[in-house]
Amino acid sequence: TKELEGERDLEGKHLLLTAGPTIEAIDPMRYITNHSSGKMGYAIATEAVKRGAEVILVSGPTQLECPRGVKRIDVKSARDMYKAVDEHVEWADAVIKTAAVADYRPENESAHKIKKNGKELVLNLVPNPDILKSLGEKKKHQVLVGFAAETEHVVEYAKNKIQNKNLDFIVANNIAQSGAGFKGDTNIATIIKSNGEIIEYPQMTKNELGDIILDQVKTYLSEVE
Ligand code: CTP
Numbered sequence: 001t002k003e004l005e006g007e008r009d010l011e012g013k014h015l016l017l018t019a020g021p022t023i024e025a026i027d028p029m030r031y032i033t034n035h036s037s038g039k040m041g042y043a044i045a046t047e048a049v050k051r052g053a054e055v056i057l058v059s060g061p062t063q064l065e066c067p068r069g070v071k072r073i074d075v076k077s078a079r080d081m082y083k084a085v086d087e088h089v090e091w092a093d094a095v096i097k098t099a100a101v102a103d104y105r106p107e108n109e110s111a112h113k114i115k116k117n118g119k120e121l122v123l124n125l126v127p128n129p130d131i132l133k134s135l136g137e138k139k140k141h142q143v144l145v146g147f148a149a150e151t152e153h154v155v156e157y158a159k160n161k162i163q164n165k166n167l168d169f170i171v172a173n174n175i176a177q178s179g180a181g182f183k184g185d186t187n188i189a190t191i192i193k194s195n196g197e198i199i200e201y202p203q204m205t206k207n208e209l210g211d212i213i214l215d216q217v218k219t220y221l222s223e224v225e
């Protein structure tokens with residue numbers, strides 16, 4: 001709808017988005033990852049460009065094409081993503097982190113393919129850096145938006161993340177619901193703001209939700225000015 005109206009209401013705004021999963025190497029052939037498709041982040045990127053924003057999309061491995069007008073930076077691991085985000089955060093007016101960052105990585109990446117020997121194999125996992133939390137700690141002018149995919153206690157957990165990561169708002173969804181979550185083209189979201197306001201949305205396409213998220217970002221951007 002915004003496009004039909006030709007409204008370029010985010011003209012000149014700098015948006016830094018992250019999308020997709022991260023992958024954490026075990027050996028040259030194997031890795032740990034998650035089910036993120038990247039669709040939500042790519043949908044936001046697409047809508048933001050239509051509305052005139054400049055968009056940098058830091059993307060983990062996905063099957064998706066880079067939306068027209070978007071500058072994409074491809075990354076694999078959480079540590080790669082951290083570095084790419086850190087390099088562009090000063091530039092950004094808003095950071096929207098849809099990426100499903102792997103919380104843990106194998107402690108040691110084996111230089112060679114691990115051979116089987118019929119016995120148990122123990123993988124030691126160590127925590128990855130929390131990218132969004134570190135942005136929250138260093139936050140200056142940027143609007144900070146997180147995502148939270150949960151299977152229970154959605155609002156309670158989301159509120160904790162707002163506090164813990166110093167976010168302006170978080171977009172939460174219950175991935176146990178059909179019509180929400182990773183794979184499909186739709187989502188069912190709740191936006192929870194740092195001031196305690198909670199807005200529940202019905203099922204809609206990820207592009208429609210992307211537009212709503214950008215509307216919210218815009219209200220914070222105008223407060224900053
Ligand atoms: N996030 C991040 N870096 C991480 C983990 C998460 O930047 N290492 C970001 C995600 O991109 C998302 C938000 O933090 O925007 C919430 O991610 P989520 O996985 O829901 O929360 P966690 O803090 O990792 O807690 P948990 O997985 O235990 O629920």
Ligand code: CA
Nearest residue numbers: 100101102103
């Ligand atoms: Ca996590």
